[in-house]
Amino acid sequence: xxxxxxxxxxxxxxxxxxxxxxxxxxxxxxxxxxxxxxxxxxxxxxxxxxxxxxxxxxxxxxxxxxxxxxxxxxxxxxxxxxxxxxxxxxxxxxxxxxxxxxxxxxxxxxxxxxxxxxxxxxxxxxxxxxxxxxxxxxxxxxxxxxxxxxxxxxxxxxxxxxxxxxxxxxxxxxxxxxxxxxxxxxxxxxxxxxxxxxxxxxxxxxxxxxxxxxxxxxxxxxxxxxxxxxxxxxxxxxxxxxxxxxxxxxxxxxxxxxxxxxxxxxxxxxxxxxxxxxxxxxxxxxxxxxxxxxxxxxxxxxxxxxxxxxxxxxxxxxxxxxxxxxxxxxxxxxxxxxxxxxxxxxxxxxxxxxxxxxxxxxxxxxxxxxxxxxxxxxxxxxxxxxxxxxxxxxxxxxxxxxx
Amino acid sequence: xxxxxxxxxxxxxxxxxxxxxxxxxxxxxxxxxxxxxxxxxxxxxxxxxxxxxxxxxxxxxxxxxxxxxxxxxxxxxxxxxxxxxxxxxxxxxxxxxxxxxxxxxxxxxxxxxxxxxxxxxxxxxxxxxxxxxxxxxxxxxxxxxxxxxxxxxxxxxxxxxxxxxxxxxxxxxxxxxxxxxxxxxxxxxxxxxxxxxxxxxxxxxxxxxxxxxxxxxxxxxxxxxxxxxxxxxxxxxxxxxxxxxxxxxxxxxxxxxxxxxxxxxxxxxxxxxxxxxxxxxxxxxxxxxxxxxxxxxxxxxxxxxxxxxxxxxxxxxxxxxxxxxxxxxxxxxxxxxxxxxxxxxxxxxxxxxxxxxxxxxxxxxxxxxxxxxxxxxxxxxxxxxx
Numbered sequence: 044x045x046x047x048x049x050x051x052x053x054x055x056x057x058x059x060x061x062x063x064x065x066x067x068x069x070x071x072x073x074x075x076x077x078x079x080x081x082x083x084x085x086x087x088x089x090x091x092x093x094x095x096x097x098x099x100x101x102x103x104x105x106x107x108x109x110x111x112x113x114x115x116x117x118x119x120x121x122x123x124x125x126x127x128x129x130x131x132x133x134x135x136x137x138x139x140x141x142x143x144x145x146x147x148x149x150x151x152x153x154x155x156x157x158x159x160x161x162x163x164x165x166x167x168x169x170x171x172x173x174x175x176x177x178x179x180x181x182x183x184x185x186x187x188x189x190x191x192x193x194x195x196x197x198x199x200x201x202x203x204x205x206x207x208x209x210x211x212x213x214x215x216x217x218x219x220x221x222x223x224x225x226x227x228x229x230x231x232x233x234x235x236x237x238x239x240x241x242x243x244x245x246x247x248x249x250x251x252x253x254x255x256x257x258x259x260x261x262x263x264x265x266x267x268x269x270x271x272x273x274x275x276x277x278x279x280x281x282x283x284x285x286x287x288x289x290x291x292x293x294x295x296x297x298x299x300x301x302x303x304x305x306x307x308x309x310x311x312x313x314x315x316x317x318x319x320x321x322x323x324x325x326x327x328x329x330x331x332x333x334x335x336x337x338x339x340x341x342x343x344x345x346x347x348x349x350x351x352x353x354x355x356x357x358x359x360x361x362x363x364x365x366x367x368x369x370x371x372x373x374x375x376x377x378x379x380x381x382x383x384x385x386x387x388x389x390x391x392x393x394x395x396x397x398x399x400x401x402x403x404x405x406x407x408x409x410x411x412x413x414x415x416x417x418x419x420x421x422x423x424x425x426x427x428x429x430x431x432x433x434x435x436x437x438x439x440x441x442x443x444x445x446x
Numbered sequence: 447x448x449x450x451x452x453x454x455x456x457x458x459x460x461x462x463x464x465x466x467x468x469x470x471x472x473x474x475x476x477x478x479x480x481x482x483x484x485x486x487x488x489x490x491x492x493x494x495x496x497x498x499x500x501x502x503x504x505x506x507x508x509x510x511x512x513x514x515x516x517x518x519x520x521x522x523x524x525x526x527x528x529x530x531x532x533x534x535x536x537x538x539x540x541x542x543x544x545x546x547x548x549x550x551x552x553x554x555x556x557x558x559x560x561x562x563x564x565x566x567x568x569x570x571x572x573x574x575x576x577x578x579x580x581x582x583x584x585x586x587x588x589x590x591x592x593x594x595x596x597x598x599x600x601x602x603x604x605x606x607x608x609x610x611x612x613x614x615x616x617x618x619x620x621x622x623x624x625x626x627x628x629x630x631x632x633x634x635x636x637x638x639x640x641x642x643x644x645x646x647x648x649x650x651x652x653x654x655x656x657x658x659x660x661x662x663x664x665x666x667x668x669x670x671x672x673x674x675x676x677x678x679x680x681x682x683x684x685x686x687x688x689x690x691x692x693x694x695x696x697x698x699x700x701x702x703x704x705x706x707x708x709x710x711x712x713x714x715x716x717x718x719x720x721x722x723x724x725x726x727x728x729x730x731x732x733x734x735x736x737x738x739x740x741x742x743x744x745x746x747x748x749x750x751x752x753x754x755x756x757x758x759x760x761x762x763x764x765x766x767x768x769x770x771x772x773x774x775x776x777x778x779x780x781x782x783x784x785x786x787x788x789x790x791x792x793x794x795x796x797x798x799x800x801x802x803x804x805x806x807x808x809x810x811x812x813x814x815x816x817x818x819x820x821x822x823x824x825x826x827x828x829x830x831x832x
Contacts, residue, residue, distance in 0.1 A: 086564035109699070138691065144576050155554070156561050168641050172700040175546055175763075176576065177598045181699045181819025192691035193821050194605060197576040197595045205594060212616070218691040233557060236566030237574055294593040296536065298505060299572040299581045308590060311537065430572065431581025433593055 047286040047320075047445050048211040049276040050268055052127025053381045054119040057264035057368040058093035062122050066378075067385050069367060070393045073414030076368050077248040077260045077397075082149075082230050089244035092230055093262030093369025103186035110147035110173040111229040112265075113182035115374075119265035120183050120225055127269040128281055129221065131188055138191040138219035140210040141180040142202030142226040144373040147173025149231040179227055191219040197373065199429030200333075202226055203266055204376025204437055208290040210270050220275055226377025227265040234372065235261060241300065249336035249370070250397040251363035252345070252410045259335045262369020266377030268384070283442040285384045288422070289320025295432025302340060306347035308434045309333075313351050313426060316436035322422055324352050327359060327438075329392060329418075331383045331425040334363025335370055340428065345405060360418070362411040366397040376427035380437055383425045387441045392416040450611045451676040451830060452684040452774045454527025454669030456519035456625075459759045459768060460490030460662055464522060468768070469775050472783035473803040477648065477758050479660050484635045488648065490662025490760025491630060502586060508569060509582050510549050512665075516579040516627040517586055519667035523623060524587075527669035527681060536590040540619035541583060543667075544596045544606025544626030546763020548576045551631045579627055591619045600726060600733075601815035602626050603767025604692075604823040607668060611687040614670045621675075625667030625771075626764030634661060649729030649761070650787040651754035652738055652798050659728035662760015666767035668774070677832055685774040685811075688826040690716065697820030702732050706739030709822060713744035713814065716824050720745070722776055722811040724769045725754040728761035729787070737816050738793035751782050751806060752798045758786035766815050766823075773811035773827040782806050 055062070058076025059069035069076070080092040098111065099118040106114060124134060154170035157163050172178070177195040184193055192213060196205045203226020210222035228234075238244050238261060245258035276283050293315065295308035302309065317324060330352075333344055349356055364382045365371075371378050382393050398412040422440045457464065460478030461471030471478055483489035492515060500518045501509055509517065520541075524531055552570050560566055572578060577595035584593055592613050598605040603626035610624020638644055638661070645658035668687075676683050693712045697703035717723060723741055727734045741752060755772050756765050776782050782804045792798035808829070815823040 105699070113699075139694075152557055152560075155557055159558065159561070165640055166637050168637055171637050175597070175599050175818075177546075177602075177817075177819060177821065178699065180598075181697070181821070184694050185697065185699050185820060190694045190696070190820075193598075193694045194609075194692075195597050197597055198580065198593070199575055199577055209594075212612075213691060216616075232560050233553075233566070233574060236560040236564075237556075237568075237571035240566035240568035240571055242568075292592045292594075293537075294541070294584045294590045296584045296588045296590050298585070299575075299578065311590070429577070430575050431577050431584070433577065433580070 046215055047273060047288050048214055048270050049273045049283045050285040050287060050384060051271055051276050051281045051283060052123040052269035053384050054123030054267040055378055055381045056095060056099060056115045056119045057378055058095055058262055059368055061099040061118060067389060070382060070385060071391050071415040073394045073396045075248055075396045083232055085235055087239040089239060089246045091260060093260060094230060095263055109182050110150045112146050112179050112227050115265035116179050116183050116225055116227040117186050119267045120187060120223060123267040123269050133221055134188050136191050136220055137189045138213045138222040139180055139184050139189045139193045140206045140224050141195045142206035142373045143176045143179050143195060144197055144199055144202055144228055145231050145234055146176040146179055148233055149229050152232050198433035199431060200372055200375055201427040201429035201433045201435045202373035204427035204435035207268050207380055207437060208292060208435060211287050214270050214272050221271045224268045226374040228372040228374045229263045230261060243337055248397050249365060251334035251336040251366050251395055252341055252401060253398050254400045254402045256336045258337050260369040262371040264371045264374045264378055266374050266381045268380055285387050286440045286442055286445055288322060288438045288440050289316050290437045291315035291319055293434045297432050300430050302343045302428060303432060306343040308432050309347045309428055310350055312434040312436040316438050320438035322438055325355060327422050327424055328420045329386060329423040330361040331379050332361050332363050333426050333428045334365055357407040360392050360409045360411050362393050362395045364393050366395045379425050383423045383439050387420050387423060390417055390419050392418045448615050448617060449673040450614045450670050450687045451673045452668050452687060453671055453676050453681040454523040455771050456522030456526060457666045457768060457771055458492045458515050458519050459664040472755060472758055472772060473781060475784040475786060475802055477786040479760055484632050487635055488660040489630055492663055506582060506586055510573040511551055512549055512627050512629040513579040513582040515665040516543050517583050519625060519665040520583050520623050523667040523669045531587045534621060536588050538591055538620040539589045540592040540613040540622035541589045542594045542606045542610040542624040543579045544602035544764060546597060546599050546602045546628050549573050549578060550629055550634055554633050598821050599817045600763050601766055601817040601821055601823040602763040603765060604813055604815035604825045607767060607770050608689055608823060608825055610670050611689040614672060615689050622670045623667055624670055626767035627665035628663055628762040628764040630661055630663035643730045645729055648787045649757050651727035651729045651757040651785050652734055652792045652796060653788040654793055656729040656731060659730045659761040662762045664759060664768060665764060666771045683830040685777040685827045686830050688828060690826060692823040695820045699819055702818055703736055703820045706736050706743060709740035710743035713740055713824060716826055717744050717812050720750055720810045720812045721808045722782055723750055723752045724773045724811060724813045725752055726766055726815050727754040728756040738796055741814055742794035742796060749797050752796045753783055754785045757788060766813060769813045770825050773813055776808045776811055777827060777829050780808055
């Protein structure tokens with residue numbers, strides 16, 4: 044993907060709150076949204092998560108029949124549309140690209156449990172309708188009146204970032220005047236039990252880049268980014284909040300759950316994205332890392348960062364927003380892109396709030412511990428790596444960088 | 447924009463393993479459906495798939511059925527295109543796989559264990575991830591270029607192939623293997639059994655008297671490459687795909703669109719010169735009615751041959767990928783397969799090919815993909831004209 048694309052609106056729902064204002068405050072104050080898991084009972088090693096405290100109200104009719112994922116998506120998309128000033132006519136032509144991994148699974152597994160337990164005499168089809176992942180796009184598209192191209196992508200934890208690069212390509216090719224990229228996932232038993240079974244969950248809040256890190260903490264939510272061509276944004280008088288300068292998508296072709304030991308795919312994604320953006324590694328001011336907090340991911344990711352940024356890495360702040368909002372799976376890449384846009388617009392370095400004792404070999408690096416830090420930022424990189432070795436890197440910038 | 451050639455086709459369907467059985471089966475007008483579903487329910491089942499024929503990496507031993515079908519179809523498509531996967535440039539090769547529902551067979555036992563023991567099975571969990579087919583196939587083929595798993599209910603196949611064609615047209619890959627897979631499972635019959643529109647007779651797509659659909663499974667993967675590259679290596683070109691991003695129309699979130707005019711208005715420019723429409727119709731009355739009306743209005747009285755493969759192979763989310771394969775094969779062989787089960791006159795007076803295959807000039811074939819929630823992903827397949 045070549046050429047800058049304007050970002051004119053963002054929206055989010057996470058454990059830090061139901062809008063971008065709450066996220067911004069959370070980043071600045073260094074709040075951690077990880078706490079007890081109460082959405083369902085889980086008997087296992089871990090019982091914590093970055094859970095969204097209350098289901099936000101949605102302003103569309105028939106919302107009662109929608110899944111938790113559908114509702115997160117609707118709230119975050121509505122916020123981003125308001126910020127971007129998208130009226131009904133602009134929304135009607137907009138493309139919608141969704142990244143999701145489990146969609147309505149939280150509701151589906153409960154319906155399945157009731158049926159297996161004999162609580163329902165027959166299977167009620169109506170309880171399973173939200174299961175296809177593409178239902179989220181249908182709920183948002185129909186709820187907010189979007190009738191342009193629609194797509195749903197699923198590459199595990201890089202789904203949200205893949206949705207953003209896909210949406211950017213659509214506006215660059217002129218397939219739609221505006222494209223809405225959305226990443227969404229909710230906590231569910233299937234995911235929680237699965238990650239726990241893989242021994243990937245930390246019993247305490249995850250500590251990315253910390254010497255004592257033991258795994259990730261699952262989160263949930265939705266992140267939304269509104270993309271349009273720069274001239275389109277100018278022509279309609281929309282405020283450009285940030286630019287997507289470039290992006291890249293690569294695969295490891297290595298293992299269904301583990302990253303490549305040398306981080307070859309992650310490295311290729313970062314280098315290709317910087318090349319597509321026309322940005323030299325020396326020009327990058329901040330890296331919003333994947334930073335899941337598993338021993339393996341952080342090892343491989345830091346090694347890849349050293350490879351790309353070399354001797355300059357100690358002076359380049361790197362942090363993991365997953366220390367605040369958990370690992371939101373398909374929403375992660377989108378929420379982290381929103382956090383990166385906030386970092387650029389508000390001049391806040393998002394923190395790695397749970398970091399206490401950095402790995403000795405990384406003592407030279409700045410992971411922005413504890414709380415957000417004021418810093419003027421021009422260009423930032425956000426990377427997402429998914430199960431199966433699906434990697435996406437985004438290069439974002441303040442609009443002044445290219446005007 | 448780079449023209450995108452289809453140079454290889456791999457299909458697994460109720461007719462068997464391979465593009466040969468699929469195309470011969472469709473042309474014969476026979477149904478591939480058998481009473482192989484639970485309680486003797488009519489179903490389109492892929493038989494005889496052996497893991498050892500397609501899996502070559504140690505990590506592939508735990509592959510699930512849907513991923514194995516996608517892998518088999520990918521390997522068959524590459525062999526059909528006379529491309530040795532060892533000769534692929536990993537970073538310049540793309541992979542796109544569509545699926546509506548992913549791993550249906552292993553999900554119920556996984557959830558049963560979660561509910562009974564409070565624990566997931568770590569050996570099976572990687573297969574629960576929606577993009578498991580993408581992971582397995584990219585590892586087996588060694589693909590490190592642009593990859594995507596896409597999912598759009600009954601238009602998942604069309605979505606994935608359009609994505610792959612776009613990857614090639616944009617110059618992001620020299621070869622893209624693109625297609626879709628969906629598997630059949632007992633749990634699907636249980637969930638859809640009462641009110642899911644399953645036929646009590648046989649499915650009769652676009653027939654005025656059809657009472658429902660039969661469930662099926664299968665995969666189709668296509669090898670897509672720039673026309674110039676295909677010509678340079680002397681490859682057989684079945685047809686070309688013209689990428690289109692699709693559109694959406696008003697519809698219930700969980701149901702099919704009802705306003706045929708809204709679809710017809712936007713389908714019209716895509717079918718203006720079409721000789722053939724490959725319909726997604728499965729015999730499900732709600733979808734068949736709106737699709738028939740949309741095709742009739744978009745072609746506005748012009749006589750266009752229509753065929754619906756789901757009558758012979760059953761209904762599944764990936765079936766549209768087999769529809770695109772059928773469109774390319776119709777252009778390549780200049781023959782249009784009949785729609786199994788359907789008796790004329792069809793809905794809206796459409797020229798639905800029934801009974802026997804028809805020899806007919808086909809230069810442009812459009813796969814009319816209409817899905818629940820109002821998504822439409824039509825795919826234009828055209829004769830290659832270098």
